[in-house]
């Protein structure tokens with residue numbers, strides 16, 4: 001699907017993680033500046049981006065010359081070289097880039113990136129491990145988003161226990177302190193559920209709450 005609103009992104013580091021971000025953003029129709037210190041990577045990704053530049057991103061002058069200042073969203077996808085990732089993130093924030101997202105290699109790296117002002121730190125292996133564990137532990141959980149250490153939004157399939165009951169009857173806010181934000185039935189997604197709306201088995205529910213309340217709901221309420 002092409003995106004109608006074209007945005008400008010830059011991806012630094014064209015390994016597996018950065019490379020897939022670069023290709024996907026390009027496929028979605030966005031302008032992508034791709035940077036790697038290895039000429040080979042630059043050649044490989046040239047067909048999948050708008051501009052491919054060979055540069056060492058820890059050098060502020062070099063980064064400035066790449067025109068990165070014109071980009072308001074940059075991903076630092078340097079993996080193994082933690083020092084280069086940290087320095088690059090610092091330089092980008094110094095240059096005034098509004099959104100800098102960075103990939104962390106481990107928990108220590110994640111902490112440092114947070115401290116120096118990365119706007120989002122991702123730890124793909126760790127995050128994916130958690131996601132897979134959730135999917136393994138409950139066949140009903142389709143997806144989830146962590147809002148903080150304590151709160152999440154989960155998408156799950158309604159069980160027969162909920163079938164035919166209205167949201168008012170279920171009163172999940174009182175029973176579990178959780179909120180149904182939306183649900184999807186054959187008519188599509190309803191993002192402003194009404195108390196009288198009845199839930200059917202197999203419908204997708206989007207629910208927000210404290211992790212321990214969500215876990216209790218999955219265990220007892222589903």
Ligand code: ADP
Pocket residue numbers: 012013014015016017018035036037038041055056057058077078079080081084
């Ligand atoms: P992944 O685990 O996502 O495959 P890698 O660590 O293998 O990540 O790849 C990171 C990429 O970042 C490599 O292509 C590497 O050449 C590039 N890279 C590392 N340091 C720098 C730097 N200082 N400037 C630009 N690119 C860099």
